[in-house]
């Protein structure tokens with residue numbers, strides 16, 4: 001992997017709350033991502049993972065503090081790989097056109113610079129798509145499209161990379177490509193924030209993981225925090241109700257294990 005000019009930032013969220021319409025999507029979320037680490041975000045559907053990422057990227061009005069601390073004075077490049085993009089199968093947009101559109105400001109039909117063209121070629125090669133640059137996006141399989149999405153997140157090479165379910169459509173070979181990329185990112189000092197539903201992949205590949213269900217339930221190294229009890233707690237209620245103040249004596253609460261039995 002090419003040496004980077006800058007390694008990744010540290011990320012700190014302090015008591016971040018987000019309300020969308022009537023919904024409290026994030027409640028007092030605090031977490032820390034070490035610079036150059038691979039940090040996973042896990043939680044049930046609707047837990048607020050994508051919303052947290054949007055908040056991190058400055059796209060939502062929120063309460064609390066979001067700090068991205070770059071090494072040195074310059075702000076580095078942020079790459080973002082979205083969950084999925086829908087394409088009209090008939091759209092005359094090639095993989096190259098898509099990469100140009102996503103990675104530069106000038107219109108794709110004006111082409112791209114030699115440097116950018118080389119970077120795009122390298123990124124597509126790293127995800128095994130170098131021979132499909134002229135194929136229409138609408139003609140790609142779901143997994144191939146996912147690989148192209150990954151590639152666009154690497155042009156220009158970011159110091160912070162945010163991945164929203166990158167494994168969702170990947171086959172076994174694609175997963176291996178992803179594992180190699182993560183190893184390369186780690187070696188280059190890129191900070192990776194990774195939303196993922198595949199808990200085994202998280203346990204195998206992440207340095208740290210946060211369990212989120214509107215609020216943080218756990219955060220730490222996967223081997224320490226991904227316990228059966230913590231996962232049961234994270235996935236057995238969705239979304240979490242606000243914590244109610246203590247009330248008058250009431251029947252014993254049903255434990256999550258019993259509720260699921």
Ligand SMILES: Nc1ncnc2c1ncn2[C@@H]1O[C@H](COP(=O)(O)OP(=O)(O)OP(=O)(O)O)[C@@H](O)[C@H]1O
Pocket residue numbers: 020021022023025043044045046047048049050051052
């Ligand atoms: N603009 C909005 N107005 C109201 N509610 C919203 C809005 N956008 C998202 N939500 C709600 O916020 C909650 C969190 O959504 P979010 O997409 O962040 O969850 P997620 O953890 O990424 O889920 P998934 O795993 O399904 O992708 C959901 O209940 C969603 O319906």
